[in-house]
Amino acid sequence: MxxxxxxxxxxxxxxxxxxxxxxxxxxxxxxxRGFFNAQSGSVSSHTNNWAVLVCASRYWFNYRHMSNALGMYRTVKRLGIPDSNIILMLADDVACNPRNKFPGCVYSNAGRSLDLYGDNIEVDYRGYEVTVENFLRVLTGRMDPSVPRSKRLLTDDRSNIFVYMTGHGGNEFLKFQDNEEISAYDIADAFEQMWQKKRYNEIFFMIDTCQANTMYSKFYSPNILATGSSEIHENSYSYENDNDIGVAVIDSYTHHVLEFMEGIGKTSHKSVQDLFDTYSFEKIHSHPGVRADLFRRPLRQTLVTDFFGGVAQAEVLSSxxxxxxxxxxxxxxxxxxxxxxxxxxxxxxxxxxxxxxxxxxxxxxxxxxxxxxxxxxxxxxxxxxxxxxxxxxxxxxxxxxxxxxxxxxxxxxxxxxx
Incomplete structure (x- = not known):
């Protein structure tokens, strides 16, 4: 036809x-592609940022550990990571503690110029929910179906994750609320599971505790940058006390990092190497460490906002x-x-x-x-x-x-x- x-x-x-x-x-x-490559000063390939912030202590005399975590929480939010992308694990027993002379407030300096607790805080795991098991489940994604989305780390292979931990620790361990411990091997194996399950692109691990640098000594998965507050057999110290509150209000290492971060904006070109260059025993009273052998990018080309801020770049998909x-x-x-x-x-x-x-x-x-x-x-x-x-x-x-x-x-x- x-x-x-x-x-x-x-x-x-x-x-x-x-x-x-x-x-x-x-x-x-x-x-x-040429336009966006020209506009971007970073070679990172991630498309979303997440933060996991853990205060592993409880009780009034560990006020500073809660202040450490809340200080990091405020910083990542200020730089663009939304609450939906932040997992905050906190005993949350300080702000309303009967000993607190300033009810409902948590401060990180003796002048009490900034309330870290504020009116806009979202604690995902509170009190006795802050356990080693829950922390590992958050990282690996092995959650019960009943767990709500707000308590899940919904990352993928294009996610950069900032993991911050603070509390009391020792050689290759960190205590969780004086009841249990997590070891350096536990965290290393959890990160390997995440890599195998394509749950991250890059991880920036930071820990503030005694002998902190031992906690990342067992890492073996790729694309992990790690830093800690003190060497083996070395203590980490508090920064200052508040006589009205009666306890130390922040640790020295975290105070130093947050002080650097206060000069960072969402569009800052400061690199993680710029942060590490500010480390000083005279300021921190311990020897912070950095481990970058598993990390594939030069530290000078790795922006602080690649982990601490919201993603400000576009991904051009193939036609x-x-x-x-x-x-x-x-x-x-x-x-x-x-x-x-x-x-x-x-x-x-x-x-x-x-x-x-x-x-x-x-x-x-x-x-x-x-x-x-x-x-x-x-x-x-x-x-x-x-x-x-x-x-x-x-x-x-x-x-x-x-x-x-x-x-x-x-x-x-x-x-x-x-």
Whole structure:
């Protein structure tokens, strides 16, 4: 029939037009990538930031540990990480403690210029929920289905995670509320599980406790940067006391880090090496350590805001996502859902003409053939959309589908008239 050459020509023309569109898209994509690469001073490939902040102590005389964690909490929020991306584990027994001369407040300096507790704090794990088991479950994602999303670390392989811990510790261990301990091996194995399950892109681990540097000595997973407040057999010390409160209000190492962070904004170009360069025994009264052998990026090119702040960069996705390799499930599902209405439209059109067609065995058989070919053609375009037969432009698929549907309808019209 004459319609078949016309149909073939339409499909060939659509394919040719698709190639031209694909070339134009490639040029545009190259230009966009060049723009964003030029605008970005960081070589990080992450797309979201998270923070896990743990105060492993409880009781009034450990006031400073709660202040340490709340100081970090305030900093990461100020730099752009939302509460939805922060897991805060806190005994939370200080602000409303009967001994607190300033009820509902937690301060980190003797002048009490800043209330760290404030009105906008979200504690995810409180009191006796702060356990080694819960901490490890948060990291590894091995949560009971009943645990709400707000208590989960919903990270992926494009997530940068800042993990901060403070409390009382020793050689390769950290105490949790005087009831149990977590070892350096436990944290190292948890990070390895996270890496195997693609739960992080990079981790920045920071710990303030006695002999803190021993806590990251057992790490073996890639893309982890670690720092601690003191060497083995060395104590970490508090910074200052508040005579009205009656206890130390912050630790020296954390105070020093937070002091540096106060000079950082969301768009700062300060690197983590700039932070490490400020470490001083004279200021901190211990020897902070840094471990970067597992970290793949130069510390001078690693921005502090890569971990402490919100992500301020764009990710340019490839225009060939429909090729099917590494395609996100959500995208694949959307393509499939787009293809189904086209199939149904062609089938319904043929069915309508079949209903209106004049009676006759020959005409009915021909229309049945048309219906079968419509299904096959729609299935073919659906497979192209899913990437099962190579890369194919979505736009070209739509135009080709229209051409095929129009051809089939015209063919059925001719058949029905005879």
């Amino acid at each position: 004459l319609i078949l050459p016309w149909l073939s020509a339409a499909v060939v023309a659509a394919a040719s037009w698709s190639q031209r569109v694909h070339a134009q898209n490639a040029d545009q994509e190259h230009a966009v 060939a996502l429909v090729s099917g390799q590494g395609i996100p499930n959500t995208t694949e599902r959307s393509h499939a859902q787009e293809a189904v209405p086209e199939k149904l439209a062609m089938v319904n059109a043929v069915e309508a003409y079949r209903t209106n067609a004049t009676s006759g065995q020959t005409s009915t058989q021909q229309i049945e053939i048309v219906r079968t070919r419509a299904l096959d053609t729609a299935a073919m375009f659906e497979s192209y959309a899913r990437g099962e037969q190579g890369s194919f432009s979505i736009t070209a698929r739509a135009w080709a589908s229209v051409a095929v549907a129009g051809s089939l309808i015209a063919w059925v019209s001719r058949i029905s008239k005879h």
